[in-house]
Amino acid sequence: MSGHSGNCVDNIAHDWLYPGMGSLELGPVWLSLQLATVTVVVLLIVGTPLAWWLAYTRSRIKPGIEALIALPLVLPPTVLGFYLLILLGPAGPIGRFWVQLTDSTLTFSFSGLVIASVIYSFPFVVQPLQNSFEGVGLAPLEAAATLGAKPLDAFFSIASPMAIRGYITAIILGFTHTLGEFGVVLMVGGNIPGSTRVISIAIYEHVETLSYEQAHILSAGLLIFSFIVLLGVYIFNRRLPLNRM
């Protein structure tokens, strides 16, 4: 997606820079899908152990952690975006470290967007996972332990397959929620084609510049896609042979 030699690339760049001129812009669509995928992968890696801990811990700080995780559900994205901008900016603690490490800034970059999205979509992945681990409960894990299964083994062989619905819900919610985010992206990522210009930003700009045709294509596309995915989840959840007879 980078480089400026060759007609083809120039044409794509042209389309990005002048929205409404091309018939179908794939740039923001592709970028959004990339962002959502990376975000969900990161969230699963970070969120699973956390959800596991929350489901089984007897710690007193559990409610505090839960409230912290749920914050993105209630905060305006602008508040989250504002603090992230300060944290991730070249003057902020994380941003400064990133500049030293990579020689580039986190804000207004794809990496920055991933970090923002992970935080923004955190509850959508952690909560379904935590709920399903709580649903599995301690009983099967105790049984596994008496059958010689060490904790990690029991996690992969018993808890994860039993919590499969939670995983599916977490992946779908995390993915679609990241696809649909706007405020945080605008504040942290701005509108840089190929780097931070995701679907929702593109739609906003089309509307601002009164290119309704383009806005329609992207909006309807996102709407239909989201509906189909959610429909798929509900159908799949109903047919899932979790308790096979």
Place this chain on the structure above:
Amino acid sequence: MTHLTIQSNLSLNNFLFKSSETLELNGITALFGPSGSGKTTLLRILAGLEDRATGFVSYEKEIWQDTKNRTFLPPYARRIGYVFQDGRLFSHLTVEENLRYSCKRAHKNLEKKKIIDFIEAVESLELKNLLRRHPNSLSGGEQQRVAIGRALLQSPQLLLMDEPLSALDLKRKAEIIPYIENVASHFQIPILYVTHNIEEATRLANRMILLSSGRIVASGEIGEILERADLWPLTGRLEAGALLQATVGLTKEGMTHLLIGKEILKIPAVNIQPKTKTRLRVQAKEVAIATELPAHLSIRNILTARLLSIDIEGATFAELLLDVGGQHLRSRVTREAVHELQLKKGQKVYALIKSVSFEGCLFT
């Protein structure tokens, strides 16, 4: 005979288990006591499922827990099998996968003769026809059979069973009990069996550990414990009656004959192989007394006995201790009867027991 040592205080929340005993385990040992006495908690502590419990536990020469020296063997490192009250089969796996799950994770480096292989376990519990089924499609009794098989495939040194039959009706219980007996005798693994049901305990166990409010009150051979008058408040005096050792004889005309010394006791037909040694509980209130051999009687069992003692109880009742072929039998009668029959210690009497009184006991 194997030895289980439980020392000092095992405490967990407000439950305090006090003991400094080395318990002898052999065959099936009933862990018996009223609900809330700590039976299940003790079993869970032995299995390592209560990591907050403190104290000392060792089995044979292996130390499982020693809080002072910061030793705690997690459940997966203890060579035990655990059968939960509710089976806890893995619902996302088939019966065979459940059993293989245990096989794969059984302790390695065991002597070959100590390893229980898949086929052996499946055959002894007759699980072959269930292998492809899923746990949720099994009856309660089938689920517990699979759970026992799964625990057995750990090739354990000790089998812990937590009221495995409590969710089943009498008929299903009677179906499973022979499997448990078979496991104990065929595989020679000591079983610690939690129950609050005296019928189950007397039918299955040859030893008993009696628990009350988190303490081991008594342990030993089951007949001796049920005989002890000081333990009646816990074992249930009226219900306990006496325990007779019997040998199963022939079954004819709908009645099974049990041999008690030279005496024959007839009970409603049961499906047990002749010559099997078994135990039969006879409730004191089901035993009547005659001083002469009665005739024209519907009561099928007339046992010759010697009267060992008469305990007067309040204004109305008396309890008689009888000797039948060297074994004890109890009879609960009225004081009026004692007086009219002029019963005396050492006297020869006839103990009358209705066969019907054994109907529905765990044999049938």
